[in-house]
Amino acid sequence: ILTDHAWCEQKAATNAITLIANNSEHYDLVEALTAIAIEEMEHFQQVVGIIKQRGYTLGRERKDDYVGQLVKFSKKDGSRNTSFIDRLLFAAMIEARSCERFRVLSLYIKDAELAKFYHDLMVSEAGHYTTFLNFARKYTIDVDVDKRWKEWLDFEGKLIQSFGNKEAIHG
Numbered sequence: 001i002l003t004d005h006a007w008c009e010q011k012a013a014t015n016a017i018t019l020i021a022n023n024s025e026h027y028d029l030v031e032a033l034t035a036i037a038i039e040e041m042e043h044f045q046q047v048v049g050i051i052k053q054r055g056y057t058l059g060r061e062r063k064d065d066y067v068g069q070l071v072k073f074s075k076k077d078g079s080r081n082t083s084f085i086d087r088l089l090f091a092a093m094i095e096a097r098s099c100e101r102f103r104v105l106s107l108y109i110k111d112a113e114l115a116k117f118y119h120d121l122m123v124s125e126a127g128h129y130t131t132f133l134n135f136a137r138k139y140t141i142d143v144d145v146d147k148r149w150k151e152w153l154d155f156e157g158k159l160i161q162s163f164g165n166k167e168a169i170h171g
Contacts, residue, residue: 001105002054006047009072009134012128013040023084029135033051036128043121050117062154066163067094073155081141085148088139092132094151099125 020030075086104158106119137145
């Protein structure tokens with residue numbers, strides 16, 4: 001699960017950078033997502049350090065079927081604003097699920113060091129989730145964000161149930 005987690009952090013940083021590059025006219029978003037991208041890469045570095053400390057190797061990035069299904073659910077048609085808002089909701093959904101997974105790990109993992117680590121990450125991810133959701137609400141032009149967020153929650157709730165008990169952060 002540590003390898004999967006490391007790559008999830010790297011992808012979260014990449015997603016924040018992509019949002020910055022595609023929406024640089026929103027300076028407050030650029031500032032906030034720059035901080036998130038840096039924090040996600042710090043998390044990546046921390047997880048890689050734990051992997052190394054325990055004598056494991058990072059390994060290659062694996063395909064994330066959960067994220068792939070969320071990408072398919074994302075709206076890519078319509079206005080630029082519709083795509084932008086859905087990309088923010090996509091990021092919020094992943095951060096919210098990560099927060100939930102880190103909470104579960106912090107409560108049930110037998111390793112005290114990892115339990116504390118995952119508790120600290122849970123707090124961080126909760127802040128990220130709300131940042132993305134708040135930006136979606138702020139910058140919407142043609143999307144009912146609360147309605148669309150409910151659609152995301154409904155879709156993701158069904159999706160996560162289909163994954164069973166894989167050893168992965170998402171799914």
